[in-house]
Amino acid sequence: MVAAEDVLLFVNAATASTGQREFAQDAGQQTMSLSFLHEYMRVNYRELYAATMALGINDHNAALAIRGLLGDAKDVPTEQKAIEGRLIARTLLTLPPPRVFRLFKALRRDGVNNRRTRAIIRDWMTSLENPAYHAVKYRSGFKAGLKHAHVDISDSELRDFLFGPLQHKPYATPILETWRQAHYDGNVLYKLPYTVAEGFAAKRGVKREVFLERIGKQMTPLEKLRTDREPVDPLALLKGSAKYCGPQQIPWLTRLAIRILALPLDERAARRAELTDGMRHFARVEAGELAGTWGRVTAVLDDSFSSFGSPVKRRRPLAVALATHFLLEALAAPGQYTPLWMSGRDDPLLSYPGGATPLGTRLLDALDTSPERVVVVSDGWDNSPPGLAGEVLRVWRTRLDPARRVDIVHVNPVFDAEGLDVRALSPLVPSVGIRDAEDLVLLVELAQFAQGRVGLPELMAYLDGRVRRFLGAD
Known part of the structure; x- marks a missing residue:
């Protein structure tokens, strides 16, 4: 283990x-x-x-x-x-x-x-x-x-x-x-x-x-x-x-999200239809045969001030959240996707970094939608109030859903150098690092190992399979 x-x-x-x-x-x-x-x-x-x-x-x-x-x-x-x-x-x-x-x-x-x-x-x-x-x-x-x-x-x-x-x-x-x-x-x-x-x-x-x-x-x-x-x-x-x-896998969905967030808000609003169609097209291409297979999905998406990233990774965390939003929309069953942005905004193309991170409140809203799967995209700094997200998840997992009928996964685009890991919301919910939204499906697979319910033999078998596919042996 x-x-x-x-x-x-x-x-x-x-x-x-x-x-x-x-x-x-x-x-x-x-x-x-x-x-x-x-x-x-x-x-x-x-x-x-x-x-x-x-x-x-x-x-x-x-x-x-x-x-x-x-x-x-x-x-x-x-x-x-x-x-x-x-x-x-x-x-x-x-x-x-x-x-x-x-x-x-x-x-x-x-x-x-x-x-x-x-x-x-x-x-x-x-x-x-x-x-x-x-x-x-x-x-x-x-x-x-x-x-x-x-x-x-x-x-x-x-x-x-x-x-x-x-x-x-x-x-x-x-x-x-x-x-x-x-x-x-x-x-x-x-x-x-x-x-x-x-x-x-x-x-x-x-x-x-x-x-x-x-x-x-x-x-x-x-x-x-x-x-x-x-x-x-x-x-x-x-x-x-x-x-x-050539054989390189370019993360076009995330690249386009970064490009869109660099545009002025007025231009984004004026080109809303064009940009939305573009993102949805890339999301459908990325989802492929998995499109529409994830059932009822609710996303908690972080557009708080820290989603700005840094001067060398400008708006990168927010871009990952935006790209993941469109990918989840494609993966969810038709009409069964609910996005919940931290700021409360309902137009993803007009997102910008700002405000606190009320993760706990948004998680309550997400669980209230009766989802089959909840995906949280955040750097994990729950500060409004601090620690509420962990308590919500603790009560949910131990009291309300011990059978784990709802699959919850936290994907974090920011590595915490001091903790040598991405910042987690709760030990009861897997937190995995993410670089591009295109990695989401693979990361959800890995989340089963992060929950501690399987050990090294299962992980070795999974890695062997990934290596064979990577090398073209399967």
Whole structure:
């Protein structure tokens, strides 16, 4: 049971935290706690630690896990190394290329250059569909990965580009030649990927507005979403995402929620129908075959002041609540979904951080709707009055619903670095960490283990199944 609790504690942290500043804690506290948990799990439960990569932990922690497993492999059995190698290789395919290249640089700084590491880096780099594109867009990381893994480049042009880029003229590969010409022709830079062209534009002193206007066709859907160069068109974003994402699973529902909350309230109100349709479309896509199967669902959604997050994670907790609202609407039976926002507002698109956190009162309202399932999305700081949520849940579980007819789960988007876990509402109700609303269904599965009603054998069986599906064995 202790091992099962430790694994779930780590999964909560590795799902919710990215080592960045939160509302009540700075980045240093977050990073220190994460580092401790990674080392603790790697030393004491290495097999389970590796398996957590199949549980949808966030990209930041997946990269940390890979770095730790490759850097600390002394006395690890060959069979375990083989399983780890497959998990690492599969996980690398799900990570964005910039994060992978940063990982390669970190391994180089750590002096991790064993045969397994070189093979993993070599296999990932040789599997790239368009190596010239990646070499242009991520030149320093691409070059570092090649050198560290001792990868032999058969393409002479690509080798010249990486190690003597302006000495070769002209290039037969279009993107390499475009990059070379951009040094001399200001109009050519608009044929390059957005992030590469941005550097050329800055050197030439091109005004930001002019650059963004002309580079639009080269921008990926995510880049357009970040820069707000076009109206939010979810259908267009969804159709365009496959071109750029490959096997990566982009959390479009949460991304769009973040983008919507960045809009002024007046604009949100004016575009309410468009934005609502967009969110519902993404929610239906995410729900898939589970749409309408969750019965009567009531959500308690936190839009209190602390849902602002932090300057580096601006409105992230609120965005998770907003995205989860639309996903739960899709998962619930038609007409059987009740959203209860902490502020009492009834228009989710006009949500903004403000006010106290009367979790206890809202839980009473939620249980009064006779639900089959209650989902609470909150950072767990119950302060109006303090402790009421825990008492409501205690009485409900011990006196009114000891048979657990109502399924209650608390998903928390904020990692509590001091407690080494997400802040819980009650020991009688599972609390799990969440990064993106898209993780909700998996987290509800994990909640059964967090309740302490099953032990390590059941958790091991569940992890084995997740690993097999993750590796494509099932």
